[in-house]
Amino acid sequence: MRLFLEQGFDATTMEQIARAAGISRRSLFRYFSTKEDIVLGHLVEAGLAVKDALEARAVSEPPWEALRAALEALALDPQYSPERTLGIAKMLYGTPSLRASHFEKQLRWQELLVPNIQLRLGAATGDGPDPRAQAIVACALTCLDVATETWTRSDGEGDLGQLFDQAVAAVRG
Amino acid sequence: MRLFLEQGFDATTMEQIARAAGISRRSLFRYFSTKEDIVLGHLVEAGLAVKDALEARAVSEPPWEALRAALEALALDPQYSPERTLGIAKMLYGTPSLRASHFEKQLRWQELLVPNIQLRLGAATGDGPDPRAQAIVACALTCLDVATETWTRSDGEGDLGQLFDQAVAAVRG
DNA sequence: CCATAATTGTCACTAAGTGTCAATATCGGC
DNA sequence: GCCGATATTGACACTTAGTGACAATTATGG
Numbered sequence: 001m002r003l004f005l006e007q008g009f010d011a012t013t014m015e016q017i018a019r020a021a022g023i024s025r026r027s028l029f030r031y032f033s034t035k036e037d038i039v040l041g042h043l044v045e046a047g048l049a050v051k052d053a054l055e056a057r058a059v060s061e062p063p064w065e066a067l068r069a070a071l072e073a074l075a076l077d078p079q080y081s082p083e084r085t086l087g088i089a090k091m092l093y094g095t096p097s098l099r100a101s102h103f104e105k106q107l108r109w110q111e112l113l114v115p116n117i118q119l120r121l122g123a124a125t126g127d128g129p130d131p132r133a134q135a136i137v138a139c140a141l142t143c144l145d146v147a148t149e150t151w152t153r154s155d156g157e158g159d160l161g162q163l164f165d166q167a168v169a170a171v172r173g
Numbered sequence: 174m175r176l177f178l179e180q181g182f183d184a185t186t187m188e189q190i191a192r193a194a195g196i197s198r199r200s201l202f203r204y205f206s207t208k209e210d211i212v213l214g215h216l217v218e219a220g221l222a223v224k225d226a227l228e229a230r231a232v233s234e235p236p237w238e239a240l241r242a243a244l245e246a247l248a249l250d251p252q253y254s255p256e257r258t259l260g261i262a263k264m265l266y267g268t269p270s271l272r273a274s275h276f277e278k279q280l281r282w283q284e285l286l287v288p289n290i291q292l293r294l295g296a297a298t299g300d301g302p303d304p305r306a307q308a309i310v311a312c313a314l315t316c317l318d319v320a321t322e323t324w325t326r327s328d329g330e331g332d333l334g335q336l337f338d339q340a341v342a343a344v345r346g
Numbered sequence: 347c348c349a350t351a352a353t354t355g356t357c358a359c360t361a362a363g364t365g366t367c368a369a370t371a372t373c374g375g376c
Numbered sequence: 377g378c379c380g381a382t383a384t385t386g387a388c389a390c391t392t393a394g395t396g397a398c399a400a401t402t403a404t405g406g
Contacts, residue, residue: 356399360393360396369387
C-alpha cells in the first residue's frame with residue numbers, strides 16, 4: 001500500500017512489491033491472485049462484517065432501515081487513519097482498473113446481503129434470488145458509493161453517514 | 174463477436190481476432206485499446222441515444238419518469254437479434270473482466286445523464302455534480318442492470334421494461 | 347532424527363498492451 | 377495522371393500481469 005500511495009497503482013509493479021516484501025514475485029501471486037486484490041482484498045472481510053450486522057437486526061425492521069444500520073459497521077473499523085483512507089479512496093476512484101474491481105467487490109457484498117433482505121420481504125427462497133431484494137441491496141450499495149465518492153472529492157469533508165442518507169432521500173423521496 | 178461467442182471471451186486472443194479481421198494485431202489495438210472495448214465499445218453510443226432521449230423530455234417531468242422513458246430508447250435499437258443479445262448478455266454476466274468494464278461504461282452513462290437530472294432538480298450547476306442527481310441516475314442504471322441480469326438468467330423470458338419497473342418499485346416503494 | 351507435507355523460489359511460458367519507425371495507402375493541388 | 381504531404385498500417389521489440397511445472401527449502405509430527 002505504501003508503494004501504491006507513493007507511486008500510483010499502475011506505476012507500481014508486482015516485482016517492486018515482492019522485493020519490498022522480501023519474497024519472490026511468484027510467492028506474491030500466491031497471496032494475491034491479482035494486483036487489484038492487494039488493494040481490495042480486505043474489503044471482502046468488511047462485507048462479512050456488514051452481513052453480520054444486518055443479520056443482527058430484527059427481521060421485522062424494514063429493508064432500508066436495516067441496511068442503513070448495518071452499513072454503520074463499516075465506520076467503526078479503525079484499521080486505517082482518515083488521511084490514509086482518503087488517499088486510498090482517491091487512488092480507487094482515480095484508477096480505472098481499481099474502480100472496476102471495486103464494483104466486483106460490491107457484487108460479492110450484494111450476494112452476502114440479498115438473502116437477509118429477501119427474508120424481510122417475505123419472499124420464497126427457492127428459484128434463484130428475488131429481483132426485488134437484489135434491486136434494494138444494489139441500490140443501497142450504489143448510494144454508499146455515491147456518498148463515498150462525494151466524500152472523497154471534497155477531501156474528506158462532511159459525514160459519510162449523512163451523505164448516504166441524502167443520497168437515499170434523493171432516490172426514494 | 175463471433176469468436177467470443179464461439180470460444181468464450183478469455184479463450185479468444187487478440188491475435189485470433191486480428192487474423193479473422195485480416196489486419197495485424199497492432200492495428201487491432203489501434204481500433205480497440207482493450208479487449209473489453211471490442212465487446213463494450215458500442216455501448217457508449219447507446220448511452221448517447223439515452224442522453225438524447227432524456228433531453229427530449231420536458232424538464233417539468235420528474236426525474237424517474239423521464240429516465241424510465243429515456244431508457245426505452247435502448248429497446249428500439251434493432252442492431253442485434255434477441256438470441257444474439259442473449260448470448261452477449263450471458264457472456265457479459267459470466268466473465269468477470271467484462272462485468273467490470275460494463276460497470277465502467279455505466280459510469281460514462283452516468284456522466285451523460287446527470288446534468289439533465291440536475292436541471293430537473295433545479296440545482297445550481299457550479300461546484301461539481303449534485304450528489305442527489307448522481308444518486309438518482311446511478312440507482313436507475315443499477316435497476317436496469319438488475320432487470321437485465323434477471324432477464325438474462327431466465328433465458329430472455331419476460332419483458333425488460335416490466336422487470337425494470339418492478340426493480341424501481343421495490344427500491345422506491 | 348527422519349519421513350512427510352506445506353511453503354517458497356526458479357524458470358519458462360502466454361498474452362495484453364505500448365513505443366518506435368519504416369512501409370504503404372490516401373488525398374488535395376497541379 | 378502525377379506528386380508531395382498526411383494518415384494509416386505493419387513489423388519488431390519490449391514491459392508486465394498472470395500461470396504452470398518442478399526443485400529447493402522449511403515446518404511438522406512421530
